Amino acid sequence: MSVTAQSTHERQSTHLCAIHARESMMAKLAFLGLGVMGYPMAGHLQAAGHEVTVYNRTATKSEAWVAQHGGAHAPSPREAAQGADFVMSCVGNDDDLRDVCLGKDGAFKGMKTGAIFVDHTTVSAAVTRELFGEAKGHGVSFIDAPISGGQAGAENGQLSVMCGGEQVAYDKAEPVIAAYAKICRRLGDSGAGQVTKMCNQIAIAGLVQGLSESLNFAEKAGLDIPAVVEVISQGAAGSWQMSNRYQTMADDKFDHGFAVDWMRKDLKICLQTGDEIGASLPVTALVDQFYKEVQAMGGARWDTSSLIARLRKLG
Template sequence: MTTTVSFIGLGVMGYPMAGHLAKAGLSVRVWNRTLAKAGEWASKHRGTACSTIAEAVQGADFVMTCVGADKDLTEVYEGDGGILANAPEGAVLVDHTTASAGIAEHLAAAASKKGLGFIDAPISGGQQGAENGQLTIMCGGSESDFSKASPIMEHYARAVTLLGPPGSGQKTKMVNQIAIAGLVQGLSEALHFAEQANLDVRKVVDVISKGAAQSWQMENRSGTMIDGEFNHGFAVDWMRKDLGMCLEEARKINASIPVTALVDQFYADVQSMGGRRWDTSSLIQRLRKFR
């Protein structure tokens, strides 16, 4: 029998992710807060646009969610019209939202009471990774639920890894964002220094990218940083949301992340410059402005 998958949330990530499931031959039902977006998706893929969450998840084997934040998860999962009240017993719920570890733990416990599985599965790779089916997925949950859900996630991922119990996926995504924040600030300072030193910045990047300074950010963002182009990629507003969760979790577990706290404030400066939707690599613009 064909596996039925519901996909809740068709933003820049969810839209192509659901598309990969349809291309794989699964029976896909989609729901989006803006119903026209679901209709648009269904016009381009083999699948069904649903007008309610209850309709979308009825009879589903898997329910995938990819929404904005904790409050959005509460909205789509809980209440009479939500996922928990309407998904069939035995279904596995997989949340791709970058959210708090606390909400993941809460939803996992609530799902268990309903006879449902739950995996918190935040993603890394950006819109391009979603479109190309090359996402990295960090999972928290039981071995049993993971073994059922991982073949579904592999349709849009290059790596799917179970890190531990519920909440572990979200905590691993925090590690990811902490690492990125420091890397982007360091790259911004390096490029800014090269500019101020009147060096050929592209030639400098070509040289140092062959050594220990090499990183994904350098390979994929240095060119647009040099050109001052930031209307692409992962938005500053989203990064600040993520870093806020990192800082909150760090306080809970007594982890010291002072560089992350500093970079978060630098992103606040970028927001005040009008860069709320700029890519995270726009940190360099702050240095250019305040030099």
């Protein structure tokens, strides 16, 4: 064989190996819950080459997803999960998650032995551990994998994913989660992902209140907001929230995804867990009440940066 022919043969072999490696990574998936986060996340999985079947409580959304992305949709979690290697969920709360897992047509009843359930919902660590145990009884692995990054992160495939569960199951799931993750880490056993998400929400609550007070203070002092942010964002005060939300906060625009109602659900979980483990959360408790005031102002569906609207109302 000539050197040229050998080189061509090696390139072809390398190309075929790459194709086979990619094909070996493709999986049959189900995705349960097509809200503002789940809809684009499921889309990333389909775009990555996985075989995706979706389920949503409102079937018209499942139909719209299939029309946009391909794949298939099923009328129940159980049917969506049949034959799947991985089942992902992103639903509303503890009760919603229990229902899609354990309900009359729950996913656990349709999952094959050895399959892995990956839950992206923000729920209590208690329900996560409960479902981890139930999954074992069905011969299934369960990973809690709450997410951070908001609607934009879901749409751009740039989410932070914090996981809890068994290492072996996590190692299998991580390459699939990579379709929409900027970073994905296992933090410990079942529930560790949810507790880490609580840390995330606790940090955000205080940060958004501080940013709201800072911008409101600058407004009342008659300063130019963009100029102020340009300077202070380059120092110790800088944050993602400041860089990405200061202008919309200044403009009274609060339509960027993660709603006040959802934040209050999350903060309730944080405060309950704080009581259980003996962690003091005075700022979190205060900000939760501020969000309650925003709800009373009609801002239940505004995004979390709307804390500044409360300060403006106070004058």
